[in-house]
Amino acid sequence: LAAGGHTTGVSPVIRKKLMGYVGFANLPNQVHRKSVRKGFQFTAMVVGESGLGKSTLINTLFNTTLYPPKEPFPPAAERPKTVAIESIGADIEENGVRLHLTVVDTPGFGDFVNNDDSWKPIVENIESRFDSYLEQENRVNRSKVVDNRVHACLYFIQPTGHSLKQIDIEFMRRLHTKVNLIPVIAKADTLTDEEIAEFKERILADIAHHNIHIFQAPTYENEDEETIAEAEEIASKIPFAVVGSDKIVETPDGRKVRGRVYPWGVVEVDNEDHCDFVKLRQMLVRTYMEELREYTNDVLYENWRTEKLLSMGVAQDSSVFKEINPAARMQEERILHEAKLAKMEAEMKMVFQQKVQEKEAKLKQSEEELYARHKEMKDALEKQRAELEDKKRKIESGRPLTPEKASTGRKKGFLRT
Ligand code: GTP
Numbered sequence: 563l564a565a566g567g568h569t570t571g572v573s574p575v576i577r578k579k580l581m582g583y584v585g586f587a588n589l590p591n592q593v594h595r596k597s598v599r600k601g602f603q604f605t606a607m608v609v610g611e612s613g614l615g616k617s618t619l620i621n622t623l624f625n626t627t628l629y630p631p632k633e634p635f636p637p638a639a640e641r642p643k644t645v646a647i648e649s650i651g652a653d654i655e656e657n658g659v660r661l662h663l664t665v666v667d668t669p670g671f672g673d674f675v676n677n678d679d680s681w682k683p684i685v686e687n688i689e690s691r692f693d694s695y696l697e698q699e700n701r702v703n704r705s706k707v708v709d710n711r712v713h714a715c716l717y718f719i720q721p722t723g724h725s726l727k728q729i730d731i732e733f734m735r736r737l738h739t740k741v742n743l744i745p746v747i748a749k750a751d752t753l754t755d756e757e758i759a760e761f762k763e764r765i766l767a768d769i770a771h772h773n774i775h776i777f778q779a780p781t782y783e784n785e786d787e788e789t790i791a792e793a794e795e796i797a798s799k800i801p802f803a804v805v806g807s808d809k810i811v812e813t814p815d816g817r818k819v820r821g822r823v824y825p826w827g828v829v830e831v832d833n834e835d836h837c838d839f840v841k842l843r844q845m846l847v848r849t850y851m852e853e854l855r856e857y858t859n860d861v862l863y864e865n866w867r868t869e870k871l872l873s874m875g876v877a878q879d880s881s882v883f884k885e886i887n888p889a890a891r892m893q894e895e896r897i898l899h900e901a902k903l904a905k906m907e908a909e910m911k912m913v914f915q916q917k918v919q920e921k922e923a924k925l926k927q928s929e930e931e932l933y934a935r936h937k938e939m940k941d942a943l944e945k946q947r948a949e950l951e952d953k954k955r956k957i958e959s960g961r962p963l964t965p966e967k968a969s970t971g972r973k974k975g976f977l978r979t
Pocket residue numbers: 611612613614615616617618619632669748749750751752804805806807822
């Protein structure tokens with residue numbers, strides 16, 4: 563019962579002061595403990611032409627050799643003929659928190675003479691992952707739902723310093739409603755700071771011109787200033803100009819860092835003055851991984867699901883509920899089954915009654931026939947008896963009997979004198 567005695571409608575919110583510690587302030591800790599126990603699933607996709615440093619960046623981001631070193635130029639026979647989709651998974655743990663990380667690679671993207679349809683297998687792969695999630699949601703037992711949906715897509719832009727290429731625009735246009743797009747300028751150490759700034763401006767102009775939605779760090783109402791500033795800082799770096807390296811090198815001042823050594827100095831991956839790697843890591847891992855998962859589930863997947871159900875002719879009303887709710891569907895199937903059984907039973911009863919009536923009619927007919935035959939025989943007998951009576955009377959009234967009759971009558975003592 564809502565405070566204030568209302569039993570129906572929306573309960574009024576009344577702020578009350580607690581008289582002592584109750585304990586629900588511990589809820590976030592409970593959620594935390596549960597999440598840690600369950601572990602997390604995160605799937606990142608990397609898309610970009612061959613050799614842009616995708617594997618190196620993933621290794622750098624998760625500080626592990628998820629991708630072993632590859633041959634720079636595999637023999638032609640080993641190179642994919644179309645865009646392939648390859649995923650690699652790893653269970654990683656940090657301070658007791660387990661993360662099942664899946665990286666989906668798309669070798670072959672942008673590597674052909676004609677790259678017009680390079681985006682197609684990637685869209686298909688993302689949608690088939692949505693499909694598999696929807697199928698799991700519809701199962702009776704949903705306790706073991708595995709989330710294989712792609713939560714973020716790192717799109718590697720070639721560091722040309724010009725503007726986006728047709729293939730980049732086409733890819734982002736086709737994908738931005740299906741996945742959280744995070745564009746990165748690959749191998750940013752090959753451009754000067756000025757070139758990067760201008761390149762970023764042109765990229766952003768192209769993105770805006772084509773109404774492409776790029777994932778933005780979200781800010782909520784009542785958020786503290788520090789969080790808002792952090793989100794703004796991250797947003798200001800998009801598209802992230804990144805440098806990847808899983809090698810530890812030594813700086814001229816003797817520090818050991820992850821970086822790339824050049825004749826003129828060392829580019830440090832984790833130095834915010836050198837590149838945007840730190841901000842990208844913040845966006846993808848440290849601060850907004852959960853938001854990426856949430857946006858994928860609440861917006862991208864939800865929109866896709868609605869569209870899919872509508873295209874299947876399921877209206878967005880209670881029938882959607884039935885479509886996705888196994889209990890409602892089973893209930894409906896049970897009612898239909900019971901109705902079918904009842905119909906069959908009624909039909910059987912009717913046939914039985916018909917058969918009984920036919921049998922009764924036949925019995926009645928044979929009874930009547932028997933009765934008629936019986937009556938016929940009775941009448942015949944009656945007639946015979948009457949004739950005999952008549953004969954007897956005639957004999958008794960004085961007509962002489964034949965000698966044969968007289969002797970018979972005497973013998974039996976029937977003859978009266
Ligand atoms: P594919 O697997 O063929 O698609 O390549 P990839 O995109 O995974 O590139 P990979 O990580 O294998 O790197 C290709 C080459 O670029 C390697 O020699 C890397 O050392 C080098 N590389 C990687 N990241 C960077 C970077 O940020 N800057 C520079 N200058 N080179 C890089």
